[in-house]
Amino acid sequence: MSIGKPAKSFSHFQEKILDICELSFYNRFSTLGYRVLKTKTPNRADGLPGAERAEGVERRMEKGLVTVIGAGLAGCEAAHYLARHGFSVRLYDCKPNKFTPAHSSKNLAELVCSNSLKSGDVWGNACGLLKEEMRLLGSLVMEAADATKVPAGGALAVDREAFSAYITERIRSDPNIEYVPEEVKELPQGYAIVATGPLTLDALAEDIRAKLGGALHFYDAAAPVVSAESIDYSKTFTADRYGKGEGDYVNCPMNKEEYEAFVEALVSAERAVAHEFEKGEIFEGCMPVEVMAARGRDTLRFGMLKPVGLYDENGKRPYAVLQLRKENVAGTAYNLVGFQTNLKFPEQKRVFSMIPALKNAEFLRYGVMHRNTYLDSPKILSADLSLKTDGTVFFAGQMTGVEGYVESADSGILAAMNCALKMRGYAPAAWDCGTVSGALAHHVCAETDNFQPMNANYGILSPLGLNVRDKALKKRMLAERALEKVRENAADAEDELRAE
Ligand SMILES: Cc1cc2nc3c(=O)[nH]c(=O)nc-3n(C[C@H](O)[C@H](O)[C@H](O)COP(=O)(O)OP(=O)(O)OC[C@H]3O[C@@H](n4cnc5c(N)ncnc54)[C@H](O)[C@@H]3O)c2cc1C
Numbered sequence: 001m002s003i004g005k006p007a008k009s010f011s012h013f014q015e016k017i018l019d020i021c022e023l024s025f026y027n028r029f030s031t032l033g034y035r036v037l038k039t040k041t042p043n044r045a046d047g048l049p050g051a052e053r054a055e056g057v058e059r060r061m062e063k064g065l066v067t068v069i070g071a072g073l074a075g076c077e078a079a080h081y082l083a084r085h086g087f088s089v090r091l092y093d094c095k096p097n098k099f100t101p102a103h104s105s106k107n108l109a110e111l112v113c114s115n116s117l118k119s120g121d122v123w124g125n126a127c128g129l130l131k132e133e134m135r136l137l138g139s140l141v142m143e144a145a146d147a148t149k150v151p152a153g154g155a156l157a158v159d160r161e162a163f164s165a166y167i168t169e170r171i172r173s174d175p176n177i178e179y180v181p182e183e184v185k186e187l188p189q190g191y192a193i194v195a196t197g198p199l200t201l202d203a204l205a206e207d208i209r210a211k212l213g214g215a216l217h218f219y220d221a222a223a224p225v226v227s228a229e230s231i232d233y234s235k236t237f238t239a240d241r242y243g244k245g246e247g248d249y250v251n252c253p254m255n256k257e258e259y260e261a262f263v264e265a266l267v268s269a270e271r272a273v274a275h276e277f278e279k280g281e282i283f284e285g286c287m288p289v290e291v292m293a294a295r296g297r298d299t300l301r302f303g304m305l306k307p308v309g310l311y312d313e314n315g316k317r318p319y320a321v322l323q324l325r326k327e328n329v330a331g332t333a334y335n336l337v338g339f340q341t342n343l344k345f346p347e348q349k350r351v352f353s354m355i356p357a358l359k360n361a362e363f364l365r366y367g368v369m370h371r372n373t374y375l376d377s378p379k380i381l382s383a384d385l386s387l388k389t390d391g392t393v394f395f396a397g398q399m400t401g402v403e404g405y406v407e408s409a410d411s412g413i414l415a416a417m418n419c420a421l422k423m424r425g426y427a428p429a430a431w432d433c434g435t436v437s438g439a440l441a442h443h444v445c446a447e448t449d450n451f452q453p454m455n456a457n458y459g460i461l462s463p464l465g466l467n468v469r470d471k472a473l474k475k476r477m478l479a480e481r482a483l484e485k486v487r488e489n490a491a492d493a494e495d496e497l498r499a500e
Contacts, residue, residue, distance in 0.1 A: 064088055065087070065090065065191070066082050066088070066191045066419060066423075067089075067090050067092065067188045067191070067192040067193070068082070069092045069093075069188060070092070071109065072093075072110065072197045072408070073141055073409040074195035074197070074397025074398070074411055075091065075108075075195035075196075075397065076091075076109045076141070076409075076412070077396075077413050077416065078195060078415055078416035078419075079091045079174075080170065080171065081137075081138070082176075083176035083177050084176075087176065088176055088178075089176060089177045089178070090177075091177055091179050092182055092183075092184050093179070093180075094182065094183040094201060096181060097181055097182070100197070100199035100200075100201060101199060101370055107164035107165055107167075107168040108164060108167055108171055109141065109163070109164050111158070111163065111405060113222035113223060113340070114157075114222075115157050115159070115325075115326075116155045116157040116325065117131070117155070117405050117406050118155060118156070119154055119155055120156035121154055122483075123475060123479050124472060126461075127406055128156075129436050129483075130406055130436040130440075131406060132483060133435055134410050134413065136483070136487055137437075137486070138490075139409065139410075140167060141167070141406070141409040142409075143166075143170075144158075144163050144170075145158050147162075148163045150328065150331075151246060151326065152245070152249075153240040153241070154240075154244050157326065160328065162328075162329065183204075184196075185201075185207065187204075187207055187208060191393075191422075191423055192392065193394045193415050193416060194208075194396070195397040195408075195415075196397075197398050197399055197408070198370070198373055198399060199371075200373060205373060208375070212380050213376065213379065213380065221340030221342055221368070221370075222367050223337070223338065223339040224335070224336050224339060224341065224348055224352065224367040225333050225336075225365040226334055226335075226336070226358065226361040226363055227334075228331055228333060228334055229332075230360055231324065231334065232356065232357045232358070232359055233357070235253075236324075237251050239251055239310055239312075241310055248325070249324065250324040251312075251318075251322070251323055251324075252321065252322040252324065252357035253312065253321050253356075254321070254322070254355060255319050258354070258356060259305070259320040260297070262351070262354045262355060263293050263300060267294045269290060269343050270347050271290065271342050271343055271347075272342050272343070272369065288340050288341045288342045288343075288367075289338065289340060292304070304322075304338030305322055322337070322357075322358075323337040323338075324336060333364050339352070339367060341369070342368075343367070345363075345366045349361075375395060375399055375400060375401065377401045377444045378445060378448050379451075381395060381400065382445065383441075383442075384422070384428040385400065385411070385414060385415045385418055385444070385445070386419075394416075394418060395415065396408075396411045396412045396414070397411055398453075401443070401453045401454065402440050402443075402453065402454060402455070403453040404455045404456070406456065407455055410436075410437050411440065411441065411444070420497055421497070424497070432462075433462040434462050435485055435486055436460075436461065436482060437486070439461050440456065443460055458475065458478060461482070464477055464478060
């Protein structure tokens, strides 16, 4: 299939974009995570990566069309960002004609596993801070998450159907975005953002491998979901850890004997056979529960089954606790928190039903495990997330080596922002690691011999330069610094990239 060619119906947008390209040049440009050091004139392609194809670059700049491949979290953010700034976008996704092994909804921006976007705490958690940075940048994913959230203590969890429907509606009704329901099999030509995710379909993955060199991968796993009505509530209690929240979790306690029998069954249960190509590393944050359990008898009690901060109606702390979290606003389904698994389906039913509250549980979805592909980004991507060999093709999302829903969506914004800048003749400079967004992007592109995926955490932020011993205060100061930077730079970006 040939992509990157503008559709005829977009000609009026092309005219408009041409006008914008000619008008929008300033002496200084700054935006989230980086500062642009130089300005460019709109009709010169020299200095841009891929300048040897200057004529083609110039032609495509005039047309202002960007191809985005993959309408997942990163792709939808990228399309939305570009459309919002006056670019025309052709957004490709194989749905609904074809699905990856983990996707099943016809809607865009599908959450393939947990319905939690992790912590909502802006001042005490790096992923919470990242969310706030994204809100300041006009994130569609955050807008949808805030509009469709379900109670989940300190976490930001969403009704997954409502969340995806919200984003689908916004994307499909945007006059600057043309949705093309087709599988893409080759790397695109012209300005493009590739965001096909960890389960990129085979033909494109093969093309990427052939053109860019060997991709890396690790295992990723999803947790099962049970129907609410099948839970035995006489064996549960409702509480949030340390009382934070409004009683959003259903807790399934186990005594010592129950826990030990459960762990024994878990480690000896039959696992699904991995394909030869799938035998590789497991990302620590997605470790299947049976692999964790095999590390030691008490590992789960100090991990996903930890009882710390949880007390039943009698004020008693159980020996071990499985937490169940709502899957949807209606509360008709619950997921087994932290129970990503690769056990065979009948084994999941047998072993997880040993937890007293789940004795008669109806499994609406079983846990699954998939290969999770990502690029060797430091070797093939420039600091702006475009290919070193072709500065018009950007990558975004989980396939760049960020890990997680929120991190993937954020990377879609950054790639789109860089793409927009480049199309208007600006050259991006170094990422600012004082923001979580900038630090993640820096991680993806910084040189290293052992590249590993990364999720949002304080460890990747540049130090404060002060010795602050109080951890809570330190996190607050890091957050204030990051948000100030993002606020300032987002205002600049809006000013510079605004569609006229
Ligand atoms: C099984 C599994 C479970 C996970 N669980 C969690 C979790 O619980 N929490 C968490 O934070 N993260 C989780 N992740 C990671 C999470 O998937 C990603 O972080 C996030 O969805 C990635 O966003 P993305 O936009 O990069 O890709 P995706 O959201 O996967 O979007 C990619 C899109 O590209 C489309 N596509 C693929 N190939 C093609 C092609 N050739 N042509 C056209 N379209 C194509 C797909 O249909 C899809 O819509 C999980 C990942 C997997 C694989």
